[in-house]
Amino acid sequence: MDYQENDIAHKIAYGVWIQAIGQFIEAIYVSKLFTVQTQKGKEDLTNEEKILFGVWIQAIGQLQEAVGVTQQLSASSEPEIRRAEELTVTGNWLQGVGSTLEAYGGTKEIIERRLGVSPPDYVIP
Template sequence: MDIKTETQNTGIEDNNKEILNIERQLALGIWIKVIGQIIEAISLSRIFLVSEEIRSNDNEQQILSGVYLQTVGQFLEAIGITNQVLSSDEVHQLQGQKITVTGDWLQALGLIVEANAGSRIIGEEERRIIP
């Protein structure tokens, strides 16, 4: 092996190590988002339990359902990303990708559910405030 090829291989190895380090930071960031999402779900659930007015509103129930879907999706995304980062086996990495994408879809669905209910609440408030 000549010096040029050896230098290129060392550069590729260094680059791969840097990418792995960044991917680990990414996984950590996603787990932090999971914690935030769980806090949101718990806090909204507590408000839901305390307020009869909110509890009896179908749109508020839908918002809570949307947040739960997003929480499950965020958790799955974190599991999938972690599986991808920690495994060198391509089959496990592919499984991690599938879990990640499933989580992404659940988050998207939850966001749609939540946004739809929020829009209906705004419409109700506009009709109440603006005659």
Template sequence: MVTKKGDKYTENEELKLKFESVIATGVWIKTIGQIIETIGVSNLFLINEDPSSGDKKVVSGVWIETLGQFLQTIGVTKQVSAINEQITFKAQELEIIGVSLKSFALALEAIGGIEVLEEEKQTDILDFIP
């Protein structure tokens, strides 16, 4: 469809590209935050003298979430810069794999957190649950 500069279609396409770039920037910021969280959780786990099964699940979940976040970020970034439909489809698949991994990871973290909480209730020893 041929459009004239300034018509509604062209304006919407330009806005769409801007918003997609804003989304990609936000996803990168989340990735940086996720990496910082992973470093902190991993170091906290390493100094834990007696990590429980719940602690291990939480740490594993955080690492899986970080991998998923990274894949999502790469997928979103590739979508923004895609030059054809084939690249766009591959990028979308990668993004969806990342989101799926993050969903699994969050469930694992929640299960681990529940286990840690139950242990705390029994022992009256409080732990940090990230």
């Protein structure tokens, strides 16, 4: 990798770490909001639980991606590069699963508010 490519790769890593920090900030504050809602006696929080769980899965996935990208930059052998790439991709998958769960919980919440009924858990509109 030449200087320009190396410089760009490091900037990508910085961006991924910034995303990870932002994702953890979101997860912490969604957790605090959930706690406040629970303390105020909000009865049905099942959709919010899905959202909360999804946000934390995304945060863990983002952290895993950041670690993988950083390891790719410092890897000196092909096996190290492969392991770092696998870690990065696994983190991407976790982010996707978390995002799906968060979107699912949010969609159910919207449907319940608009229609006044809870759709079955196996139906995603």
